[in-house]
Amino acid sequence: MTPAYRYRHPVTLEETNLVGNVYFAHYVRWQGHCRERFLAEHAPDVLASLTDGFAVVTTGCGCEYFGELTAGDVVELRMTLTELDGHRVAMAFDYYRTEVAVPQLVARGHQSVACMTRGPAGLEPVPVPGKLRTALTPYLKIQ
Numbered sequence: 001m002t003p004a005y006r007y008r009h010p011v012t013l014e015e016t017n018l019v020g021n022v023y024f025a026h027y028v029r030w031q032g033h034c035r036e037r038f039l040a041e042h043a044p045d046v047l048a049s050l051t052d053g054f055a056v057v058t059t060g061c062g063c064e065y066f067g068e069l070t071a072g073d074v075v076e077l078r079m080t081l082t083e084l085d086g087h088r089v090a091m092a093f094d095y096y097r098t099e100v101a102v103p104q105l106v107a108r109g110h111q112s113v114a115c116m117t118r119g120p121a122g123l124e125p126v127p128v129p130g131k132l133r134t135a136l137t138p139y140l141k142i143q
Helices: 025-042 044-049 130-139
Strands: 005-010 054-065 074-085 088-097 104-119 122-125
Touching: 005 025, 025 044, 025 054, 025 074, 025 088, 025 104, 025 130, 044 130, 074 104, 074 130
Parallel strands: none
Antiparallel strands: 005 074, 054 104, 074 088, 088 104, 104 122
């Protein structure tokens, strides 16, 4: 079984809609939170380089929903690596409601990013930094 990076998030009232469930866009927002926490914990040098011309540009993302979350729930995102090639990284996210007897899969998402550098001509692709590649490799999902 592939290890997953785990990010836990308590759902707040702010994240719910008039019906009382979590507004769909927050699931994608949590992907960003998960990705940023991973960088802070496993590749802080890469996170620091974001202020020095390096950029991680989201090229695609999405989510499928299987259940609802409401305020007070705790959701755990389990991030795995699905592709690491050249300057691109693709990740998968499984969203679990955890404050129940058996964790319940409520959504599944994906996100692709490109490593870029800011230059005089704009953004240009650069290889995935070595420290990031090393940090991500243990989470590669064997398909």
